[in-house]
Amino acid sequence: MLLHSASTVLADNGWVSWDVTSLRKLFWYDTVTGLAYGSIYALIALGYTLVYGVLRLINFAHSEVFITGAFAGYFTLKACGFTPGVVPGVGAGEIVAYLVLATGVAMVASALTALVLERVAYQPLRKRGAPSLAFLITAIGASLAIQQAYFIWRGGNPEPSIQLVVKQPEIKIGNTTMDNIQITVIVAAIVLMLVIDTFIRHSRLGRGIRAVAQDATTATLMGVNRERVIMLTFLIGGAAAGLGASLYIMMIPSALVYNGGFILGIKAFTAAVLGGIGNLRGALLGGLLLGLVENYGQTLFGGQWRDVVAFVVLILVLMIRPTGILGESLARARA
């Protein structure tokens, strides 16, 4: 699209470009943005992957768990006296403290939402031994209902953004710079992923999760409390989504709107599938990969094709490697 020059026209009036020049120019920029996005995808994907690993259920409403966290963080900041559009005149330390507080609230809110969802929507079905598509339809219904509840409450416009951190370029990478927010996002995401990974691999509760993922019946017979494991799974997944939400709103402050989680949720699910659903490290890998591919794709084909790129990647991955790059293996992770 850029300059209409480098584009090889694929159709009569050039509706899709093949803008290699632009991609070359923006390669590093896309890489940095892609990694930051990918980190967020990874955090959300974690929730999908954990729940899928344990319950073989696509928690379609996970995107609403995410957006609940985002709203919670936002209203925490608002309650702390920050007003949209005004750069606060407080010190850096204080800002960090507030951000940590907001993130904490977001994580708790998301985790609780996930838990409530489990109790209200999924547990009754499990008790009845409903088929898996019944779970999926319930999840879709819950997703739609929560989304619409936010719409009725907050309306269709995004919330005015509260910005505590101002973007500042920090590190030079290639021909672009990585700013402070992107660094925070990537580091925070990776740290949390490592913590959760360690927890699942090395703690007693983590072993319980893996046991249930492997074989729920046997695990129950061996004394693992399956319901508690499921609860824990939803809590961890929710908390990760909450962190993702807080970071996402920090990165894209104006993205807080009732359906803001929907596409992001589908992307994160794609990321989980890409890496191998049920596999924690796969979620991280898939997230980062999807973030990169999507950003390269949109530079190459034009910004309007971004979502199409993500969906096509999803379809291709499922066709070629239905179990993802690293395979479905929450259960098989070594202790």
Added chain:
Amino acid sequence: MKSSVFVLGATKRNEEEVVLIRRSALAGQSRENPEGNKSVRNSGVRAAVVITALGALVLAGCASKGKKDNTTPPPAGGSSGGASTPSSAPTEALKPVLPAGDGKATCSSGMQLAYIGTINGGNAALGIAERNAMQLAIDQHNAANKGCQVGFKQYDSEGTPDKAPGVVTQAINTKSIIGVMGLPFSGESKATGAAFEQAGLVHITASATNPGLTTNGWKTFFRGLGNDASQGPAAAKFITGQLGAKSVCVIKDDSDYGIGLAKTVSETLGSAQTCTDDVKTGQKDFSATIGKIQQAKPDAVFYSGYYQEAGPFWQQLKQGGYSGKFIGPDGVKDPNFIKLAGQSVAEGVYFTCPCVPADASATFAAQYQAKFGQPPQTYSAEAYDATTVLLQGIDHGSKTRAAELAYVKGYSADGITKHMQWGSNGELAGKIAIWSYIVKGGQIEKLNAI
């Protein structure tokens, strides 16, 4: 244009009468001033042809005036009345007709006007802003004219072409409705225009800007605002001329409005346009577009779309380190833009708009705020004007849809946003004045006429 403040009262009487004389002489068209001075009354039907013929003359006259200086006073009272000062020039003070009219209108009861548009749909805010304005107009009219109580019906089209035909048909089958304000969006307007045409029911849209709407030969469709063809060239001229930008990036969204406007802007910009990109309605992250802009480093960025995306877009662009100018059209010129972008980020942003500065509509803004607890939004004022036209028709004796249609066709008077008069295709007649605005101290302030 300092003197263009519209005051309800006798202070402006002189000017008012000048305008009256001028208009009457021109077109035999009637109009009343707010104080209750009644001028020649006319059915309007007769005048229709004359107006259409003379409209071109009048507006040719305005076009030649094309002044940039906004301090030029309007013609003083007592200057020659009649066609020698054919100045419904947009840069002149408007003498708006208000919904209240002269307060002496009488009409048979049971006549209704309807709002058809989104009330609960996805983009409800825009529709509600119009509905509220219409409600305000009708309430004011009914309060002032005890002898003419006009009913208000509202239909929810949800803003979508699949829901609209049902409610439009319902409105058409409700015989007491003789005029409609709506539909807000181009898509639903396209889906229902033919039905209005068959029923001979007049409808004035306050926000559907797609140029294609007036090319169907529909005689019942009227557009209460300029279409994109008038704003685009002016905006381009403003960017390259007054702002002195040598390179411009045109970003458009995927709406009817954004695409149409971007096209006209790009055409006028010519080689000054160094990059373009597309964004989507509802998009939240603009990193790809920002990347392109950072590469192209244009002097200015023109965003062809609505404030919902423009606010976040400009915020992200600015924080991405871009230091050039940002210009948005009327769809972006909205207090919500400043809210969404953040006050410090929005500071210094320019807007172009086919709307006369708020002075004239300050009273309206205050009344709207008082009634609905929020300031008027984009297109509220247009909806208010459109409703006024329909109400005037009833005040002037329209009892049937045919009479109301004929009245609207022949209408020529100022509204709070502009001079309201239509060509035979339903477009506002003549050249629409385009104004520039700037964000200063968190407020949108007028700059000058382009």
Added chain:
Amino acid sequence: MTAADTTTKTQRAPFGQQIRDRWNGLPRQQQWLISIVFIVFLIFLPILNPAGITTEPGTDFPISLFNASRYALIAIGLNVVVGQAGLLDLGYVGFFAIGAYVTALFTSKDSSLHHLPYLACVPIGMAITMFFGLILGIPTLRLRGDYLAIVTLGFGEIVRLMADNVPALKGQVGFQNVGHPPGTRDNGLPIFLQSDGKPWYWLTIGVIIVVLILVGNLERSRVGRAWVAIRDDEDAAEIMGVPTFKFKLWAFVMGAAIGGLSGVIYAGQVGFVNNQKFDPVTSILFLAAVVLGGSGNKVGVILGAFLISYIPDRFTSIAEYKYLIFGCALVVLMIFRPQGLLGARQRLLTYGRQAYQRIAGRPEQLDTGAGALSGDSRSGAMGGGDL
């Protein structure tokens, strides 16, 4: 929807079951007779415009009925995919969109393509949607339940984004003056007038009857049996020699064709096609119609579609909450009445009547009404649980 809340499994059998038994006990001729009377009632409904049922003064009643019938047609098509073959399709709106766009492209003056009469678009639209059904189905139908759902969702979005991004499809600008079936009235206006819902409603009712007969026959044929087998246990079906992939593709393509057909009718009535209303939420609303009414049961899905379309028109005060209500309804329904308002039933399909006659001495003896599709978590069946 209240039925969904109140009718739990303990109090299920009585009323609905009685009616169903009685219905099935009737001779074929009487069933036809009653059906015809009911259809005649439906045909006269827009003219009767009964108070209490009518959606006026909010929405024109005939048009509201047309929309309900359009939803019913969509639900019948989606039911082939979801209810009969057990494939969860979240991108069904994509096929609907393709049908509408084909009509627009070939009949609107805004399109540069060669112009065809509206009726020619019916087979063309269906053929093209079937082709897209194949394109989507071949690579993805090897996937199981959950994955398939997400991929179809992606497909629906891709279709919508294509309409958005490809200039020839005109995005939000759209196509005006889409064609309509031929015929003029005495006063020179076309019979299929946009502002008159009645002809459109009758047309759609006619189409629905034809489609129901076709789908009903298909259901009782080898294809239908294969679908049920796949729905109930895909692995078992495969082992028993059912070429599952082929029949899943069949279901997908059939469903796509019906979706396309409803798109063609929609485009004709509205007379305008642009990229609005083809979003995932609409797709989920279609699914809600099927699940609500009772996936697998043709009468059920028609009822579900009618409710989904009619309730927001009739009770305008709740229109704002419709997605919220239908979202909650999906959750509640899955928990308390997974088979939907009218569940599908386990029955012999081919020669069932004769078989029942011989064994039980009466035309048909049914399993419980409990949506007999019990499926374990692997089967990909939906609409029922072993309660």
